[in-house]
Amino acid sequence: MTLVAVILLGAFHGINPAMGWLFAVARGLQERSRDRLLQSLPVIALGHLASVALVALVVGATGSLVTGTALSIGAGVVLVAFGLWRLLSTRHFRWVGMRLSLGQLAAWSFLMSSAHGAGLMLLPVLTRIPAGHHGHAMSGGMFVAGVHTLAMFVTAGVVALVVYEFAGLAILRRAWFNLDRMWAAALVGAGVFTLVQAAW
Amino acid sequence: MSLWTPDPTFYPSPRDAVAAPREKLAYVAAFDRSAERPDALAVLDTDPDSPAYGTVVGWTDLPYTGDELHHFGWNACSSALCPNAPHPHVERRYLIVPGLRSSRIYVYDTKDRVSPELVKVIEPEELGKRAGYSRPHTVHCGPEGLYVSALGGFGEDGPGGIALLDHTSFEVVGRWEADRGSQHLAYDFWWHINHDVLVSSEWGTPSMVEDGLVGELLLGRKYGHRLHFWDLRKRRHVQEIDLGDQHQMVLELRPAHDPTKTYGFAGVVTNVEDLSASIWVWHREGSRWEARKVVHIPAEPAAPEELPDILKPFGAVPPLVTDIDLSVDDRHLYVSCWGTGELKRYDVSDPFAPVETGSLRIGGIVGRAPHPAAPYERLAGGPQMIEVSRDGRRVYVTNSLYGSWDDQFYPDGVGAWMAKVDTETFTFDERFFPHGDDFRGLRPHQTRLQGGDASSDSYCYP
Numbered sequence: 001m002t003l004v005a006v007i008l009l010g011a012f013h014g015i016n017p018a019m020g021w022l023f024a025v026a027r028g029l030q031e032r033s034r035d036r037l038l039q040s041l042p043v044i045a046l047g048h049l050a051s052v053a054l055v056a057l058v059v060g061a062t063g064s065l066v067t068g069t070a071l072s073i074g075a076g077v078v079l080v081a082f083g084l085w086r087l088l089s090t091r092h093f094r095w096v097g098m099r100l101s102l103g104q105l106a107a108w109s110f111l112m113s114s115a116h117g118a119g120l121m122l123l124p125v126l127t128r129i130p131a132g133h134h135g136h137a138m139s140g141g142m143f144v145a146g147v148h149t150l151a152m153f154v155t156a157g158v159v160a161l162v163v164y165e166f167a168g169l170a171i172l173r174r175a176w177f178n179l180d181r182m183w184a185a186a187l188v189g190a191g192v193f194t195l196v197q198a199a200w
Numbered sequence: 201m202s203l204w205t206p207d208p209t210f211y212p213s214p215r216d217a218v219a220a221p222r223e224k225l226a227y228v229a230a231f232d233r234s235a236e237r238p239d240a241l242a243v244l245d246t247d248p249d250s251p252a253y254g255t256v257v258g259w260t261d262l263p264y265t266g267d268e269l270h271h272f273g274w275n276a277c278s279s280a281l282c283p284n285a286p287h288p289h290v291e292r293r294y295l296i297v298p299g300l301r302s303s304r305i306y307v308y309d310t311k312d313r314v315s316p317e318l319v320k321v322i323e324p325e326e327l328g329k330r331a332g333y334s335r336p337h338t339v340h341c342g343p344e345g346l347y348v349s350a351l352g353g354f355g356e357d358g359p360g361g362i363a364l365l366d367h368t369s370f371e372v373v374g375r376w377e378a379d380r381g382s383q384h385l386a387y388d389f390w391w392h393i394n395h396d397v398l399v400s401s402e403w404g405t406p407s408m409v410e411d412g413l414v415g416e417l418l419l420g421r422k423y424g425h426r427l428h429f430w431d432l433r434k435r436r437h438v439q440e441i442d443l444g445d446q447h448q449m450v451l452e453l454r455p456a457h458d459p460t461k462t463y464g465f466a467g468v469v470t471n472v473e474d475l476s477a478s479i480w481v482w483h484r485e486g487s488r489w490e491a492r493k494v495v496h497i498p499a500e501p502a503a504p505e506e507l508p509d510i511l512k513p514f515g516a517v518p519p520l521v522t523d524i525d526l527s528v529d530d531r532h533l534y535v536s537c538w539g540t541g542e543l544k545r546y547d548v549s550d551p552f553a554p555v556e557t558g559s560l561r562i563g564g565i566v567g568r569a570p571h572p573a574a575p576y577e578r579l580a581g582g583p584q585m586i587e588v589s590r591d592g593r594r595v596y597v598t599n600s601l602y603g604s605w606d607d608q609f610y611p612d613g614v615g616a617w618m619a620k621v622d623t624e625t626f627t628f629d630e631r632f633f634p635h636g637d638d639f640r641g642l643r644p645h646q647t648r649l650q651g652g653d654a655s656s657d658s659y660c661y662p
Contacts, residue, residue, distance in 0.1 A: 023283035029662050030394055030460055090202070090368045092287040096343045097433040098394045098660065100284075108284065169212040169661050172281060178204045178289045 002125055006144055010151025012186070013048065013118055014159065016179045017172065018093070020044035020109050021156040025164050026098070037164055043102045045153035047109025048118060052148055055119030056141030059126040068127070072198030075123040079191025082117050087184035116180075117187055122148060124194045206288035209651040210278045213661040214457035214528045217278065220590040222246070223649040225258070225314070227272075227295060228618065230642035233603045235266035240642055241297065241308060241316050244618065244634060246594075246649070254620075254632040256639070258314035262306065263321070267299025268603055271646045273339030274656055275307075275346065275367060279393060282660035285343060294319065295648065296346055296370070298336035300602075301410065303327060305336055305348065307370050310650075320370050328354030330372040331363035335406050338388050342658070343432070345373060349389050352406040360386030360405060377430075381437025385424040388452050391432055393658045394459035398430040399482065401450040401466060412604040415510065419472060421445035427453075427466060427482055429489045441491045443480060446473045450480075454526040454533070454655070456551075460662045463551050465533055466491070467524040475499035475514055477521035479535065481551050494554050497521065500540050502566045510608045517565045520609075522601055525586040528654050532557075532623070534586045534595055539609065541567045541582040543597060545626060558626040562619060563599060565609055571619055573633040581606065581614040587647040588654035594629075595621040600643035616643050 013019050024044060028037030063071050093115045100108060113119070122144060129140035163169060211217035224247040231239040243258025262269070275294035280287050295316060297306040303324035308316035328334055333350035340347050346365040353359060361383070362376040377383075387403035402424020403409060408417055417423060425447045429439045443450060447468045455464030463483040470477055479495035499516040511517065520539035526532070526548070533554060535544040541564020546554035560583075561569040568578035581599030588595050598618045600606055606614035617635035619628055648656065 017283070018286050020283075022286065026283045026394075026660055032460075032662075093285050094344065095285040097396050098282070098284055099396050170216050172212055172288070173206055173208065173210070173216075176206050176288055178202060180289070181202070181204075 002128070003147065006122065006125055006148050007151040009121055010148040011155040013113075013148075014152035014155025016183070017176060018116070018179070019048065019112065019118070019152070019156065021160040021163075023105070023108070024156070024160045025169070028164055034164065037160060039102065040105060041153065041157050041160060043106045044109040044156065045149055047106040048113045048152055049145060049149040050110045051113035052119040052122060053142060053145040054114075055122065056126055056145045057138070059123065060138040060141045063127070063129075069198050072127045072194050075127045076191045076195035076198060079120055079123055079194060080188050082120055083184050083187030083191055086117065086187060087181065116183060119145075121187055121190055124190050124197065127194060128197065202289040203291060204289070206281065207276065207290065207292050209292045210281050210288055211657070212278070212281050212659065214530070214659050217528050217590045217652070217657065217659070218592065220651060222591065222594070223589060223651055223653070224250075225650040226587075226596060227310070227316070227648045227650070228598060229269035229272055229297065229645045230616075230639050231267065231269045231603065231645065232265070232642050233606070237641070238262040238265050239267045239269045239299070240640070241269075241295070242639060242642075242644065243314055243316070246632075248631070254634060256634055258316070259640075260308065260315045260317070263318065264302065264304065266302055267304060268301035269297060269645060270300040270602070271338050272297040272648060273346075274341060274648070274652065275370075277341045277652060278657040278659050279342060282343065282393065292652065296339045296348070296365070298339065298348060300335055300337060300351075303334040303336060305365075322370065322372060326372050327363060331375045333361060333363050333375070335360070336363065340390060340658070341367060342391065343393070346370070347376060347389070349386055349400070351386055351403065351409070357407050358405040359384040362386070362389060362400070376435055377437070378435035379437055381428075382440050383428045383437055387424065387450070390453050390455050390464070391658065392455055392459070392462050392464075393432070394660055395462055396432040397462070398432045399453055399455065399464065400428045400430065401453050402426050403449055403451060409602070410604065412608050413510065418448055421448060421472060423448040424450050426450065427491060439489050441482065441489060443468065443491060446471050447478065448472055451522060452524050454524055456530045457526070457528050457659060458530055458662055459659055461530070465524055465526060465548070465551070467521040467535065469520055469522060470518045475516055475518035477519040477537065479521065479524060479533070479554070483551075492552065494552060495535070495546065497535075497537060497544070500566070506566050508565065508609055508611050511565070522584055523586050525588050525595075525654055527588050527592040528590050529592060532592065534588060536583040536586055536597065538582040538584045538601055540564050541569055541579075543583040543586070543595075543621065545623075560621065560626065560628065562628070571617065571633050571635070572628050573630045574635070579615060579617060580610045580612065581617065583619070585646045587649060589649060590652060590654065592654075593623055595623055596647045596649070597621070598644040598647060600645050603643070606643065614643060618644050618647070
């Protein structure tokens, strides 16, 4: 069940144009090269992984210091607050520059994922990893981050290729739903879920 | 409030934008030369099925006088779809309207109303203290917010440059340039967004333009004659190209809409050696930028008694290319010859070898050609600001250049008119000719089309 949630969240992140598949498509279109698209995707996934893994590390380290309940309450509060801020704020991630090296693209993906709180969305899962043994929590967190990112990578890759090869970008005009709002709602929901877990 | 799906006026690529529906309204900046009455935004009905087609259906007076409205732009455009910082659920809704003389910047809401409604005024002090500029001119929505070029400094004549405005609060963020290099004069700017390149052009500082064209400065070749290329990310000056100081006043810049391309067109008002005008193409060769003259438009001889004082010594009418506009498909370039009263069209499928494919006469210093809708009315002014619809089927022109310059070249009155050209036949639309009292004594300048036009949007996808 938990693993399914981790994979579904990965797919949710992967399908969001803002998380990178769109950038990969743009890079491919700019050079009329599918290879350039394919090169970009793993780099974007790497940046996403770094962002999620950072959250997992912080949770793992904090979990070794405080009780599971305190960790869950803290995580829940952070999530609800961050989600509400995302929901109410009109600000959006800013980044100037379209010509990025692969290293810069990874950095872009890391910042984009972090600004959206991609890793935070996994808090309900991360806080439930048994903290009995420090190393176990850490490796569990890394496993979650890895599986999540793999799901994100596969989803983003499929969407990018379908759009590049068949669908075309005009589809964006109709199909690009305001994922930021759903995303914010998901963050708040995950926070509430974490708090409920802590109360049980 | 953000939308659930992208603003329908945003298009990923210029190819998609060409399929946009036709505009139903056009917004025109109009100003009172005497500065006794407020300037205004006039709204024209451009829906041919509407009984009010071709008439002024909306009007919003500004709250102050003496602004001299000139150019303006939208708060958001298709670049919101760019993949590096996408925010496609904002609305294209607000017009950012600078007063070129007053240095105020107004924000007008156009949503669900015909006559725009004022929502914010940025005072000259805010622009000056935060960005160091005055006389705001061109507005483009871009990656860091709203970019507004300005002719003058704050409390000093120059340098002019670009100010950044926050695109949600519309507050002045600051000066855009981190390193302006050799740039001092300013006018227009735009970019090759996918290449992180900004291009800017040169007119003159406020003291050089506000009281009219200064003959000594012109013959002394002091007006702008350079193009500047910038790193859009690092905000640094990269290279200048001097077109030659005989080429005075490099004004409008029209980069290719196709984001894979790195060329664009610049119009030069006049060559002081022979009063001709010219169009130039800039293009990238390796890591350097180069520019080449691709169109030469000669002056037309005229008897001195037919000429205003400023031209009497020359015995000729200069074409005065004051605006150019490139269709969204990058195939047609429209060129205003405000002096001779001619609107030219070039096929620029090969940008290095434009082919003239059309010419229409209207107004002109000597010609005074009438509009077919009023064939006995001699018109002053010439085609000046050009706007091309996204589908490329319609071209709108207005006739005023800039208050004090209008008075020099059309001393018996520049009048006020707007015309529309159907590009398929390349003829004037006889049903669309608002003129004279339709503009209530004000002079029309730039047009913006509802939903966007050929000079409003940049695209990140080919």
